[in-house]
Amino acid sequence: MxxxxxxxxxxxxxxxxxxxxxxxxxxxxxxxxxxxxxxxxxxxxxxxxxxxxxxxxxxxxxxxxxxxxxxxxxxxxxxxxxxxxxxxxxxxxxxxxxxxxxxxxxxxxxxxxxxxxxxxxxxxxxxxxxxxxxxxxxxxxxxxxxxxxxxxxxxxxxxxxxxxxxxxxxxxxxxxxxxxxxxxxxxxxxxxxxxxxxxxxxxxxxxxxxxxxxxxxxxxxxxxxxxxxxxxxxxxxxxxxxxxxxxxxxGGIGVKIQKDIIIYHFFGRIKPWDVCLTDYDKVWRKYCKISFWDTIEDPLPPRESKYYADFKFAGEYYQKQGDYLQAFKCYLIYSVLKIKLKLSLEKS
The missing domain is CATH 3.90.550.10 (Spore Coat Polysaccharide Biosynthesis Protein SpsA; Chain A)
Known part of the structure; x- marks a missing residue:
């Protein structure tokens, strides 16, 4: 049975x-x-x-x-x-x-x-x-x-x-x-x-x-x-x-390379194939380059509405690093893309 x-x-x-x-x-x-x-x-x-x-x-x-x-x-x-x-x-x-x-x-x-x-x-x-x-x-x-x-x-x-x-x-x-x-x-x-x-x-x-x-x-x-x-x-x-x-x-935005970490997890919505800013983002890009899959060169994503949150994250990162001009550029792109996304959703 x-x-x-x-x-x-x-x-x-x-x-x-x-x-x-x-x-x-x-x-x-x-x-x-x-x-x-x-x-x-x-x-x-x-x-x-x-x-x-x-x-x-x-x-x-x-x-x-x-x-x-x-x-x-x-x-x-x-x-x-x-x-x-x-x-x-x-x-x-x-x-x-x-x-x-x-x-x-x-x-x-x-x-x-x-x-x-x-x-x-x-x-x-x-x-x-x-x-x-x-x-x-x-x-x-x-x-x-x-x-x-x-x-x-x-x-x-x-x-x-x-x-x-x-x-x-x-x-x-x-x-x-x-x-x-x-x-x-x-x-x-x-x-x-x-x-x-x-x-x-x-x-x-x-x-x-x-x-x-x-x-x-x-x-x-x-x-x-x-x-x-x-x-x-x-x-x-x-x-x-x-x-x-x-x-x-x-990890998060301020995590530095640590020798004892075994597996690093890019949790959350911001991913290293979209945005490459932190030390571990760069490590991910290193293995991407070694792999048989396409290399991703640009540290920032395409200026498309679906990436608006990535530009906000990048703005916060550059602000913490003291690069205020780059932070301003990212915040501006973030604002424009968010408005575009909102307008497109209203039309649909």
Whole structure:
């Protein structure tokens, strides 16, 4: 008799979570010297909207450049992929002798999770399904967002004692923890950032984390607003190992290079492929230049309405640096673009 899992207004049999219900097609691109299981292999997973494959390419390059002692297997869960990106993946494999498995996902199973607005995508929910696939490959894997770069060895991940917990992760900012834990009524009072997770596949499966996440489909959108990150926090509610922030360092405008950071996270709306101002923005651009994806030269984005907030950020940065003329220029562009955006929205 199959086990049954009940969601908000649906009942799932265990067979619902079978691979063919979630994955359209799998493409495996393996290095020529692939020869089975290695003691020093690390599996890394991503979920991705296809239009951000460039950013994933930079993240992957940063991992490979900083970890020549490891063999890597990358698992990319994505909605679709362009031929040009496949060609670049094959170049990465040739240079670094790594493997890629690319999973083209069915969107329908995730479409019942709510989204706050059209700026977001259901691809973020792919991460709750990953262990169902990764259990065929490994006992543990690293999940990271594509707006991160690796700036150090990943060896410390292999030394983590998970203490029987399904994941290790990093707490969100204190104010976010207080607000989100209260809003979600989390008994633990804890709230983690889901951009990085070190996952014990066996424990995840034993505790049926995927199944519990799907209990939140079709729920009232007011019950949670931070999408998959809220869902994961609702399910785990403190049942994880908290790591030092160097494992998922969420920096800001004034952060200088720090030698102990392992993964740097460009959280929020301002991204280094749009604006290159801070030390870590420049590090991202460095790995972009090393990668097989297009180099981005201009430190500021195009003067288009959708980038108005980036120019405000740039103005604040230049003001803090004492470059008042450049700050004034950015604030002026910000004001013009914001007005243009408002007018265009009124017309529509």
């Amino acid at each position: 199959q086990q049954v899992f009940k969601g908000a207004d649906k009942v799932f049999e265990e067979s619902h979570f079978e691979e063919n219900n979630f994955i359209k097609k799998t493409y495996s691109y393996l290095s020529d010297d692939h020869s089975g299981i290695y003691d020093n292999v690390i599996h890394i997973c991503f979920n991705l909207d296809c239009k951000y494959f460039h950013q994933l390419g930079v993240t992957v390059t940063s991992v490979l450049e900083n970890n020549p002692q490891f063999r890597f297997v990358f698992h990319v869960f994505i909605d679709s992929i362009a031929d040009a990106d496949v060609a670049k993946v094959q170049q990465v494999i040739e240079k670094y002798k790594c493997d890629f498995h690319i999973y083209i996902m069915q969107m329908e199973p995730f479409s019942h999770f709510h989204l706050r607005n059209k700026r977001y995508s259901h691809v973020g929910y792919f991460r709750v399904y990953m262990p169902k696939i990764l259990r065929k490959f490994t006992k543990k894997y690293l999940y990271i967002d594509a707006d991160m770069i690796c700036v150090n060895s990943l060896q410390p991940f292999l030394d983590i004692d998970l203490q029987g917990k399904p994941i290790a992760c990093v707490s969100d900012f204190p104010d976010a923890v207080e607000a989100r834990a209260a809003f979600l009524k989390l008994k633990s009072g804890k709230y983690f950032n889901a951009g990085m997770m070190w996952v014990d596949v066996e424990e995840w499966e034993k505790q049926k984390i995927t199944e519990h996440c799907f209990e939140y489909i079709d729920m009232d959108p007011n019950c949670f607003t931070a999408h998959d990150q809220d869902v994961l926090n609702l399910v785990f509610d403190g049942n994880y190992v908290l790591l030092p922030k160097i494992f998922n360092y969420m």
